[in-house]
Amino acid sequence: MKIVTIAGARPNFVKIAPLFQEMRRHASITPILIHTGQHYDAVMSDRFFSDLEIQPPHINLGVGSGSHAIQTAEVMRRLEPILISLSPELVLVVGDVNSTLASALTAVKLGIPVAHVEAGLRSFDRTMPEEINRLVTDAISDVLFLSEESALNNLLHEGIDKEKLHLVGNVMIDALQWFKPRWERSSIFWRLGLEVRSPYAVVTLHRPSNVDEPNTLLNILNALQELSRNLPILFPVHPRVKPQLLRLGHVAWMEPGEGKRCFPQGVVCLDPLGYLDCIALMSRARLVLTDSGGIQEETTVLGVPCLTLRENTERPVTVTHGTNRVIGSDPGRIVREALRTLEHPPHPSGPPPLWDGRAAERIVRILLEHRPTGPPQAMVTTNSFTQHS
Numbered sequence: 001m002k003i004v005t006i007a008g009a010r011p012n013f014v015k016i017a018p019l020f021q022e023m024r025r026h027a028s029i030t031p032i033l034i035h036t037g038q039h040y041d042a043v044m045s046d047r048f049f050s051d052l053e054i055q056p057p058h059i060n061l062g063v064g065s066g067s068h069a070i071q072t073a074e075v076m077r078r079l080e081p082i083l084i085s086l087s088p089e090l091v092l093v094v095g096d097v098n099s100t101l102a103s104a105l106t107a108v109k110l111g112i113p114v115a116h117v118e119a120g121l122r123s124f125d126r127t128m129p130e131e132i133n134r135l136v137t138d139a140i141s142d143v144l145f146l147s148e149e150s151a152l153n154n155l156l157h158e159g160i161d162k163e164k165l166h167l168v169g170n171v172m173i174d175a176l177q178w179f180k181p182r183w184e185r186s187s188i189f190w191r192l193g194l195e196v197r198s199p200y201a202v203v204t205l206h207r208p209s210n211v212d213e214p215n216t217l218l219n220i221l222n223a224l225q226e227l228s229r230n231l232p233i234l235f236p237v238h239p240r241v242k243p244q245l246l247r248l249g250h251v252a253w254m255e256p257g258e259g260k261r262c263f264p265q266g267v268v269c270l271d272p273l274g275y276l277d278c279i280a281l282m283s284r285a286r287l288v289l290t291d292s293g294g295i296q297e298e299t300t301v302l303g304v305p306c307l308t309l310r311e312n313t314e315r316p317v318t319v320t321h322g323t324n325r326v327i328g329s330d331p332g333r334i335v336r337e338a339l340r341t342l343e344h345p346p347h348p349s350g351p352p353p354l355w356d357g358r359a360a361e362r363i364v365r366i367l368l369e370h371r372p373t374g375p376p377q378a379m380v381t382t383n384s385f386t387q388h389s
């Protein structure tokens with residue numbers, strides 16, 4: 001069974017790591033990996049491949065950055081001839097980034113069955129680009145693998161055939177558990193000059209709604225500055241946010257490795273961290289403030305308090321079972337909720353159902369047991385196809 005797995009952005013790489021390892025354990029599967037090139041900097045891509053021991057991709061489409069339409073269209077344009085020549089039995093996509101949508105759409109129009117891992121999550125906020133990607137990808141996929149119960153309800157409500165749905169758990173948590181021996185040995189604490197019990201908070205921000213409008217970002221930064229009177233705040237910065245921060249200009253930057261000389265104080269910006277350093281740093285934090293989806297899930301399992309700086313979450317299980325609270329981006333509320341959480345940390349009520357490190361195993365078993373069939377394979381060869389240079 002030839003399965004083409006397609007990944008393009010940081011959180012995709014975390015999700016495909018356990019899936020790829022699991023597929024490689026089965027002689028009856030020929031796994032092929034395509035990187036779309038949506039993320040391309042060494043710290044956003046190569047570092048994740050080495051941290052997560054993912055083999056180099058067979059093909060890199062090299063699409064790079066662009067508007068949503070351009071990025072999506074470029075993936076489709078470059079992927080189509082490759083899928084035609086590979087003619088796989090299945091295309092596997094993960095998550096909700098532009099590469100996910102573009103790959104699913106390309107495959108399904110060629111009549112190749114699509115499996116979507118992390119299907120059914122809904123923020124019910126269509127201003128989020130990811131929400132559009134989720135809705136469309138789920139609507140056209142043939143097999144949908146779900147990480148939490150809310151996804152099942154969402155998809156049934158949308159009229160998706162329940163035969164296609166499989167609640168299997170969370171591959172991101174597989175990665176967290178499988179790589180624990182490695183992230184526990186991360187040298188990030190030493191490199192940042194953090195003592196074993198030094199209190200600190202971690203912040204990550206990259207959603208357009210928080211970082212694209214200078215006043216919104218400035219308000220959040222002011223809240224973080226105020227909070228940093230209580231404990232240092234470490235802020236690994238996504239490349240799209242760096243130019244904005246440099247323009248606003250009142251944050252300090254630190255190169256890991258300086259730690260021996262300078263203990264972090266205030267709000268300290270760092271270049272993006274690799275997977276192992278990032279999980280290690282979060283695992284000992286007193287508090288994480290984020291607008292990332294994956295980090296809400298990872299803090300749930302790490303038992304670290306998480307405040308989500310958004311108006312909604314597509315991962316409600318992190319609130320009902322985890323340590324997450326969704327608090328929006330109002331600066332006064334950020335400070336109040338953070339101080340309250342530091343004083344009264346939430347008690348995690350155990351991991352959500354099936355978040356046990358075995359999601360990839362379940363997914364691959366299901367794929368082998370029920371070989372998905374999409375529209376007739378003939379479409380791959382009979383569609384008229386004109387290649388533009």
Ligand code: UD1
Nearest residue numbers: 009010011038039040041044065066097098129130239240
């Ligand atoms: C994408 C996903 C988002 C996910 C995030 C994880 C979409 C719509 N968004 O957002 O869901 O949470 O990845 O990080 O797919 N850039 C670089 N180097 C890189 C990659 C990006 O400098 O390697 C910069 C470029 O200026 C680029 C910008 O970041 O224009 C945005 O990158 P893009 O991939 O479009 O979206 P993300 O914000 O990373």
